[in-house]
Amino acid sequence: MKARNVARLAGMLIVGSGICASAAAAAPVESYRVLHAYPHDSQAFTQGLIYLDGHLYESTGLNGQSSLREEDLETGRVLKEIDVPSRYFAEGLTNWGSTLIQLTWKAHIGFVYDRATFKLLRTFHYPWEGWGLTQDGQHLIMSDGSETLHFLNPNTFEQVRSLRVTDNGEPVKNLNELEYIHGQIYANVWMTDRIARISPQTGKVLSWINLAGILPSIEVRSDGAVLNGIAYDAAHNRLFVTGKLWPRLFQIQVVQGSGRRAQGSE
Numbered sequence: 001m002k003a004r005n006v007a008r009l010a011g012m013l014i015v016g017s018g019i020c021a022s023a024a025a026a027a028p029v030e031s032y033r034v035l036h037a038y039p040h041d042s043q044a045f046t047q048g049l050i051y052l053d054g055h056l057y058e059s060t061g062l063n064g065q066s067s068l069r070e071e072d073l074e075t076g077r078v079l080k081e082i083d084v085p086s087r088y089f090a091e092g093l094t095n096w097g098s099t100l101i102q103l104t105w106k107a108h109i110g111f112v113y114d115r116a117t118f119k120l121l122r123t124f125h126y127p128w129e130g131w132g133l134t135q136d137g138q139h140l141i142m143s144d145g146s147e148t149l150h151f152l153n154p155n156t157f158e159q160v161r162s163l164r165v166t167d168n169g170e171p172v173k174n175l176n177e178l179e180y181i182h183g184q185i186y187a188n189v190w191m192t193d194r195i196a197r198i199s200p201q202t203g204k205v206l207s208w209i210n211l212a213g214i215l216p217s218i219e220v221r222s223d224g225a226v227l228n229g230i231a232y233d234a235a236h237n238r239l240f241v242t243g244k245l246w247p248r249l250f251q252i253q254v255v256q257g258s259g260r261r262a263q264g265s266e
């Protein structure tokens with residue numbers, strides 16, 4: 001009995017120390033305010049979204065429906081589009097120099113296009129699944145569906161380093177669409193209403209943006225029609241979000257200090 005009690009006590013201490021060590025690191029939850037709602041093609045299975053110099057670019061997924069597009073923000077109208085061959089399921093999208101770079105899901109191949117003409121310039125390979133893509137001015141940053149982000153040399157596409165993303169000491173898996181904004185990596189977490197704001201240095205989640213309810217449930221077409229799409233207009237400090245098959249794209253403002261209400265709404 002005595003030995004068992006000691007063991008039980010030791011277990012409690014271990015559990016207790018774990019709680020003490022990690023409790024202070026739990027990231028706060030922020031809420032949002034919708035500033036504008038724009039039309040978005042409800043047939044677009046959004047996998048990548050960027051806003052650059054007044055242009056909105058989108059990568060859409062699904063085999064046979066994958067594309068690279070430029071769209072008019074105000075109307076949602078597709079201004080320019082190329083189809084991705086049906087054997088590929090297109091994924092994340094970012095810009096580098098005068099190019100646009102698009103990932104594919106399981107084919108381990110990426111495409112580099114001329115941004116002005118959408119002409120395919122080259123391809124490259126990577127060993128992981130391709131999910132989200134962004135860049136920090138030095139490296140491409142890609143997600144692969146796990147808790148790991150890969151930093152790639154934008155010219156050779158070789159991995160420079162990797163980053164494990166955690167919150168409260170726990171891995172944050174299913175990192176999907178990405179956007180690098182003011183020194184933080186914003187990442188959709190697949191099949192949730194949440195965006196993680198991640199430190200590129202430590203991998204820790206600095207805060208969560210809870211977007212629950214941003215698209216009225218009556219407009220959610222299927223279980224797969226989830227939040228996925230973050231773009232930032234650096235020139236005008238505008239943050240855009242949308243989702244797969246969502247009929248709307250929103251400009252939002254992150255509202256701090258609303259975590260308790262936002263958490264409770266899940």
Ligand SMILES: [Ca+2]
Pocket residue numbers: 048049050093133134177178179229230231
């Ligand atoms: Ca993005």
